Amino acid sequence: MNKLIILDKRPKGKPSIKDFKIISAEKPKIKGTEILLKAVYISVDPYLRGRMNDSKSYVAPFKLNEPIQSGVIAEVIDSAHSDFEKGDFVVGNLNWSEYQTSSGEGLHKIKDTSANLSSHLGILGMTGLTAYLGLTEIGQPKEGETIVVSGAGGAVGTVVGQIGKLLGCKVVGITGSDEKVSLLKSTFKFDHAINYKTTKDLKEAVKNACPDGVDIYFDNVGGEISDVVLANINKHARLPVCGQISLYNSTEVSLGPRLQTILLTKSATMKGYIISDFSDKFSAATAQLTSWLSDNKISFAETIVEGFENTPQAFIDLFEGKNKGKMIVHL
Amino acid sequence: MNKLIILDKRPKGKPSIKDFKIISAEKPKIKGTEILLKAVYISVDPYLRGRMNDSKSYVAPFKLNEPIQSGVIAEVIDSAHSDFEKGDFVVGNLNWSEYQTSSGEGLHKIKDTSANLSSHLGILGMTGLTAYLGLTEIGQPKEGETIVVSGAGGAVGTVVGQIGKLLGCKVVGITGSDEKVSLLKSTFKFDHAINYKTTKDLKEAVKNACPDGVDIYFDNVGGEISDVVLANINKHARLPVCGQISLYNSTEVSLGPRLQTILLTKSATMKGYIISDFSDKFSAATAQLTSWLSDNKISFAETIVEGFENTPQAFIDLFEGKNKGKMIVHL
Numbered sequence: 001m002n003k004l005i006i007l008d009k010r011p012k013g014k015p016s017i018k019d020f021k022i023i024s025a026e027k028p029k030i031k032g033t034e035i036l037l038k039a040v041y042i043s044v045d046p047y048l049r050g051r052m053n054d055s056k057s058y059v060a061p062f063k064l065n066e067p068i069q070s071g072v073i074a075e076v077i078d079s080a081h082s083d084f085e086k087g088d089f090v091v092g093n094l095n096w097s098e099y100q101t102s103s104g105e106g107l108h109k110i111k112d113t114s115a116n117l118s119s120h121l122g123i124l125g126m127t128g129l130t131a132y133l134g135l136t137e138i139g140q141p142k143e144g145e146t147i148v149v150s151g152a153g154g155a156v157g158t159v160v161g162q163i164g165k166l167l168g169c170k171v172v173g174i175t176g177s178d179e180k181v182s183l184l185k186s187t188f189k190f191d192h193a194i195n196y197k198t199t200k201d202l203k204e205a206v207k208n209a210c211p212d213g214v215d216i217y218f219d220n221v222g223g224e225i226s227d228v229v230l231a232n233i234n235k236h237a238r239l240p241v242c243g244q245i246s247l248y249n250s251t252e253v254s255l256g257p258r259l260q261t262i263l264l265t266k267s268a269t270m271k272g273y274i275i276s277d278f279s280d281k282f283s284a285a286t287a288q289l290t291s292w293l294s295d296n297k298i299s300f301a302e303t304i305v306e307g308f309e310n311t312p313q314a315f316i317d318l319f320e321g322k323n324k325g326k327m328i329v330h331l
Numbered sequence: 332m333n334k335l336i337i338l339d340k341r342p343k344g345k346p347s348i349k350d351f352k353i354i355s356a357e358k359p360k361i362k363g364t365e366i367l368l369k370a371v372y373i374s375v376d377p378y379l380r381g382r383m384n385d386s387k388s389y390v391a392p393f394k395l396n397e398p399i400q401s402g403v404i405a406e407v408i409d410s411a412h413s414d415f416e417k418g419d420f421v422v423g424n425l426n427w428s429e430y431q432t433s434s435g436e437g438l439h440k441i442k443d444t445s446a447n448l449s450s451h452l453g454i455l456g457m458t459g460l461t462a463y464l465g466l467t468e469i470g471q472p473k474e475g476e477t478i479v480v481s482g483a484g485g486a487v488g489t490v491v492g493q494i495g496k497l498l499g500c501k502v503v504g505i506t507g508s509d510e511k512v513s514l515l516k517s518t519f520k521f522d523h524a525i526n527y528k529t530t531k532d533l534k535e536a537v538k539n540a541c542p543d544g545v546d547i548y549f550d551n552v553g554g555e556i557s558d559v560v561l562a563n564i565n566k567h568a569r570l571p572v573c574g575q576i577s578l579y580n581s582t583e584v585s586l587g588p589r590l591q592t593i594l595l596t597k598s599a600t601m602k603g604y605i606i607s608d609f610s611d612k613f614s615a616a617t618a619q620l621t622s623w624l625s626d627n628k629i630s631f632a633e634t635i636v637e638g639f640e641n642t643p644q645a646f647i648d649l650f651e652g653k654n655k656g657k658m659i660v661h662l
Contacts, residue, residue: 050596219591222589222591222592223589226591236608241591241594241595242595243595244589244591244592244595247589247591247592253588253589254588254589254592255586255587255588255589256586256587256589257584257585257586258553258554258575258578258584258585258586258587259590259591259601260550260553260557260572260575260578260590260601260603261553261575261578261585262603263572263601263602263603264572264573264574264575264603264604264605265381265603266603267602267603267604267605267608268602268603269600269601269602269603270590270591270594270600270601270602271594271598271599271600271601272591272593272594272595272596272597272598272599272600273595273598274595274598277567277598
């Protein structure tokens with residue numbers, strides 16, 4: 001038998017376990033030159049929330065009563081395709097499904113198995129690329145500059161901070177628990193980390209952590225945290241907008257201080273992106289990340305949840321910040 | 332005798348004639364290698380409002396009881412400086428003063444007198460550079476794209492629209508009177524112009540004028556007009572922020588829909604600037620503007636106010652949109 005997780009209802013506000021349904025089906029069989037895949041790791045990511053609405057976000061919305069899709073690592077367990085053999089591992093945008101067939105299109109075979117398999121969803125996958133390319137292409141860090149990262153304890157945030165340090169910058173992280181504050185400072189070598197939930201005066205905390213102002217604000221969360229950081233930017237600041245997790249569950253338009261005045265007086269650049277904007281730079285970026293990883297210059301955190309049926313809850317937990325680093329489901 | 336206009340009080344909200352004072356003084360005399368200048372044209376510009384506050388905007392605030400400064404064209408009427416002769420005309424950032432002495436530093440001698448003298452404050456001066464460099468460097472227009480310009484009937488707006496047309500784009504202007512709508516369409520060849528004050532549904536009007544969406548939004552005004560335009564931007568839109576005239580007189584922080592979500596889902600770039608950011612490109616830009624002007628490919632509008640003592644009122648009138656194109660005081 002096979003199990004699939006489908007979108008049963010479009011979430012209103014915060015997603016609920018009831019918005020998803022686990023259904024059973026026949027185990028699929030390959031046709032023509034297809035391959036049969038068994039999922040091993042499923043990536044859950046905040047951006048998926050946007051695709052659960054009935055409006056175009058980055059990409060087309062998920063369809064009701066069809067499986068959710070995200071980054072998945074799977075093992076090839078049957079193959080009629082000349083490029084794939086039984087026992088190969090692949091990564092790609094696949095269904096939340098124990099088994100599935102594929103034409104092989106869009107899948108990448110994991111050839112270098114020296115790193116942990118799951119790292120191909122994280123530091124060597126979309127997460128690493130998102131951090132590296134957002135920071136270097138939009139942030140354009142220069143030695144000695146100050147970078148502030150929000151959502152710093154998340155998958156992308158932990159990588160951004162480490163790359164910032166490798167490039168000679170001062171790095172300040174904003175996160176939501178004391179445990180993550182410690183992790184950022186000890187494991188990931190952030191210069192400062194601020195727990196926004198317990199800090200009495202976030203304005204003051206950011207100002208104190210950044211006496212020379214903020215040159216780059218790598219934004220994963222949006223909302224009031226971003227308002228505070230933006231009040232501290234320097235002339236010619238660069239502001240990559242990678243995510244807005246604090247707003248993904250909003251049911252109304254979120255109001256805040258208009259940004260244009262700050263961008264104008266600071267000659268600052270704010271740019272949103274999706275990683276596919278930089279697809280021509282993927283191989284160079286992956287080579288750099290692989291090299292840092294094998295030289296132990298960069299490390300990564302994973303929160304691994306066991307059991308396919310726990311995938312919806314793992315996704316929901318992202319919005320409570322229950323993950324440290326990359327949230328992955330292991331089957 | 333000499334007359335000077337000083338900042339008597341810092342305006343609260345909209346500037347009032349009472350915030351300025353016209354004072355009389357001795358006509359100054361040159362010392363050392365100075366030159367004596369007689370003002371001919373004074374430029375009044377919205378950005379000066381920022382310098383009237385006691386907080387750093389682009390540049391240092393004006394000091395109380397000292398003359399306002401802006402772009403001024405002046406005649407050299409006495410000179411002990413080897414680079415300047417009696418009868419030369421210069422342009423530079425000078426005092427609102429009938430007469431003043433100068434070391435000559437920062438002044439540009441107007442050598443090519445084929446164009447109107449006043450054009451060196453407008454199309455061939457800061458206005459032209461602001462329009463050309465903001466549009467080309469940040470907007471990066473490509474043939475066939477749609478540009479929306481707010482404050483379209485103002486000094487910068489009329490030039491941006493014309494350059495957009497010269498570069499093969501579709502140009503839509505937003506302005507505040509039917510008279511300016513006509514001017515934009517007839518004299519400046521905008522494809523569409525919208526009177527935001529009389530249009531019942533600005534959202535609908537922008538949507539109808541831009542059926543292919545907005546690729547570049549050149550923003551001079553900010554506020555709700557910008558909210559509407561931003562709701563219509565295309566993937567990879569570029570958003571130069573040149574001015575925010577609707578907010579310059581705000582005494583409170585202006586709230587609006589948070590922009591980051593739009594920038595994120597559209598992979599859009601918003602960048603504020605001040606023209607000095609692009610000073611390395613001034614000579615090439617001036618050459619291009621001069622060539623377009625002498626080929627009659629670009630025209631410009633001026634609203635010329637007569638009389639030095641009317642300078643504060645001319646400045647105040649900018650915020651009522653009483654100018655068509657560049658507002659200049661002639662002495």
